[in-house]
Amino acid sequence: MATFDCKKAYKDLYLPKVKPSIVDVPPLEGLWWFEDNTFDGSVMGRKDEFSWVIMIRQPEFVTPEVFETAKTSLAKKKPGLDTSIARLEDFTEGLCAQVMHIGPYDDEGPTVAALEEFIASQGYRTEMSGLRQHHEIYLSDPRKTAPEKLKTVIRHPIVKR
Template sequence: MEKWDYKKTDKDLYLPKKTPAFLEVPEMTFIQAVGRGNPNVCQEYKDALEILYGLSYSIKMSKMDGSQPEGYYEYVVPPLEGLWWMREEDGVDFTRKDGFYWISMIRQPEFVTEAVFEEAKQKLLKKKPELNFDRTRLVRWTEGLCCQVMHTGPYDDEPATLSRLEQFIAENGCVPDYTESRKHHEIYLGDPRRTAPERLRTVLRLPVKKVCK
């Protein structure tokens, strides 16, 4: 049986074109880890990714010991995603990466409940008791109206693509709509450890709202 792959079934969410487009993002389930700091050097960020992948693969591989949850099906673990922002009172300067606040997250199948999440944490703790889950949570989240585009190339080259995205948003009667739950959103389709920087693909997504005229 072919594994369920969200990148293929939900292409509008994961494989946008290089031309910006609007979309309505539905409710999905995520395991999230919250933190602050430069992702390139911050231990907190490295720990968050270890937890996210550890929990995600613990749930996926639960079939191996017969503990798979009700409704389980074969699937591909979705890509890493991230919400990013800076506090205005700290000064918004995206070149100063130590000022980043972030929520790293991985989408989960709909059968992942709080009980499944808690069981996965206990399994992972047995293997790695040093892990701290205080900033990790399971959420069901509806992102709503957004505009997105595919960025190809190094992460540090994103500003040019973002500028095109923001121009498209303004030209089509909308403005960015940042709230407590709606932030600058990135989806990482390439692994920087295995992919040349110029070939990396990243979905850049901004929350928007229409401007009343």
């Protein structure tokens, strides 16, 4: 079976330019996700705690049955791990503005500010509600990539002003 690479198949969604752009994100089916209100961001160089929803896009062959089988198998391998918080769901992000941030996570502030300036200049405003929030899509492995080379897609949901 050939490996599916979301970045290659959906370049407009996962490999934006360093100049902000507007994208209409189609419904994404089969996302594995869980909420963790005490996620320790130190894995990504951040020492404070966050309230996160972590979403991982799944290949089409991951049906609800395959997902449940995987959760059962993982629970057996890792006793004590609460797999009940993981779920397989669809997600519609819709109209967004996005930009590629290159560099350390702690240096995202100016990139986010530039994204917000772009959004306003195009006649939109950021509207965060429900799961339509500030999204960061991590394309680099921080354990293997120098901080100045880390690539992160920053995406904000938008609506017309």
